[in-house]
Amino acid sequence: MEIKKTSLNKLHQDNKAKFVEFAGYEMPIQYSKGIIEEHKFTRSHSGIFDVSHMGQLFIYGDESLAEQLEKIFPLDLKNLKLNCSKYSFLMNDEAGIYDDLIITKIEQGFLIILNAACKETDFKILSNILGTKFKMNLDNDRSLIAIQGPKSVEILNSIINGVDQLNFMTGNWFDFDNQKLFVTRSGYTGEDGFEISISNDKVEKFVENLLEKGAQLIGLGARDTLRLEAGLCLYGHELDINKTPVEANLRWAISKSRLSNGGFIGSKKIMNQIQHGASQIRVGIKPEGRLIAREKTKIFDNKDTQIGEITSGTFGPSVNGPIAMGYVDKEFSKVDTKILLEVRGKKHPANVCALPFYKKNYVKGVN
Amino acid sequence: MSEVKFSKEHEWITVDGDVATIGITKHATEMLGDIVFAELPEKGSNVEKDGTAGVVESTKAASDVYTPVSxxxxxxxQxxxxxxxxxxxxxxxxAWFFKLKIKDSSELDTLMNKDEYDKFAKETSS
Incomplete structure (x- = not known):
């Protein structure tokens, strides 16, 4: 299959991107300054991320749509206010996660942002459940840009006036160059920022505007170190079909009102796990010293029994040390529990620690 | 000090008497990206030509460091x-990695000079 390119591919090339294949797309892993500088620039200024490979699924329908979607997602969608977003998951009957996603209430429907590697399958699963009653469009004519970091609000607001009035996890339609674009105050770096859904033919001009205002392009490499410092899950690593939201410590994302009555796919398993506890749970892990424990590193207790496995591990540039997330047996999930990580045949000490590794600054009280 | 020689695993080596100094090439660091972890062989240990003699890790991945001579x-x-x-x-x-007392100086003959290495690096990275 031919590798797919986003509408910003030429701009990435012009900015000396190093490319990797990610979910069938040629995507920038980093630009000339490298991952650590890109990471720090995002934390201190404003980074632009091309996330156009992600799926933008628009579903339109009458009032029965929210009801139907509530059979799928563990959210109170009937009461979700216009332009408000929620983090959620698409699950199977055993509460195994097909994908994690952001769903936003828009006029006459919902916009769901899906992971690139999962979007086609998600579309089929949702189509099978929802049937033909609703209009579903996995929109390939739109790009998705994230702008993240403390200067992002000022920069974006100078191009699209009014975005500074958005609260975290809300959105709205704005105008740019005689076109409508949908902006949400959200992101996946632990910083204040925005995601902008914009038509493919306007995206290059839009990003060039952001660059002129002092924001810089950031690759997937820094996106990974940023999200890991923020303690956020990455599908295919922390989350997959064999993990449930309870095991992934994402219970907060399940609406309270849905826990009492269930009625969504996977609800039996979730309610059972909430009642009896999951046997393994996702935790933050800090190796002692400078050792980096990568994905699939085995975790042991001090009696040489394997108690878990690392799902992501790297060097956190803002934490200035190695960080990781992984799953451990429930009895080892308390903060400050001493564990051992087997790297290159030797066991190294590490500690279970609280997430996030890096404190976030989301904007909640604008209006 | 002898001329710098290079291995196909992107290490450089210089020789002073019977002691060699070994590190990784600029080209290797450019391919790796930001290096955030290094592990070195133990002093007093014996290493074999083309065997593992350390590890470097970038933000992206871990890579072994090999010794071009025994x-x-x-x-x-440190x-x-x-x-x-x-x-x-x-x-x-x-930022050299380690020094070793060369066991068999004829092993140096298998290595590349700078021009050969630059050509090799260009060919293998494109």
């Missing part, structure tokens, strides 16, 4: 363990 490790550069970013800053100078 010998006994007589010194290691400063790159304490501050791995030095490897990106001066890979072919102050």
């Amino acid at each position: 010998g006994e490790v007589v010194d290691t550069n 400063s790159i363990v304490d501050d791995p970013a030095k490897i990106n800053e001066d890979p072919e100078g102050s």
Whole structure:
């Protein structure tokens, strides 16, 4: 299959991107300054991320749509206010996660942002459940840009006036160059920022505007170190079909009102796990010293029994040390529990620690 | 000090008497990206030509460091363990990895000179 390119591919090339294949797309892993500088620039200024490979699924329908979607997602969608977003998951009957996603209430429907590697399958699963009653469009004519970091609000607001009035996890339609674009105050770096859904033919001009205002392009490499410092899950690593939201410590994302009555796919398993506890749970892990424990590193207790496995591990540039997330047996999930990580045949000490590794600054009280 | 020689695994080596100084090339650091971890062989240990003699990790991945010749490790550069970013800053100078007492100097003949290595690096990275 031919590798797919986003509408910003030429701009990435012009900015000396190093490319990797990610979910069938040629995507920038980093630009000339490298991952650590890109990471720090995002934390201190404003980074632009091309996330156009992600799926933008628009579903339109009458009032029965929210009801139907509530059979799928563990959210109170009937009461979700216009332009408000929620983090959620698409699950199977055993509460195994097909994908994690952001769903936003828009006029006459919902916009769901899906992971690139999962979007086609998600579309089929949702189509099978929802049937033909609703209009579903996995929109390939739109790009998705994230702008993240403390200067992002000022920069974006100078191009699209009014975005500074958005609260975290809300959105709205704005105008740019005689076109409508949908902006949400959200992101996946632990910083204040925005995601902008914009038509493919306007995206290059839009990003060039952001660059002129002092924001810089950031690759997937820094996106990974940023999200890991923020303690956020990455599908295919922390989350997959064999993990449930309870095991992934994402219970907060399940609406309270849905826990009492269930009625969504996977609800039996979730309610059972909430009642009896999951046997393994996702935790933050800090190796002692400078050792980096990568994905699939085995975790042991001090009696040489394997108690878990690392799902992501790297060097956190803002934490200035190695960080990781992984799953451990429930009895080892308390903060400050001493564990051992087997790297290159030797066991190294590490500690279970609280997430996030890096404190976030989301904007909640604008209006 | 002899001319610098290079291995296909992107190590450089200089020889002074029977002691060799070994590090990784600038080209290697450019491919790796920001280096955030380094592990060195133990002083007094014996390493075999083309065998593993350390590890470097970037933000992205871990890579083994190989020794281009056999010998006994007589010194290691602790400063790159304490501050791995030095490897990106001066890979072919102050950020050497280890020194070893050469066992068989004929092994040096299998290595490339600078022109040969530059050509090799260009071909293998494109």
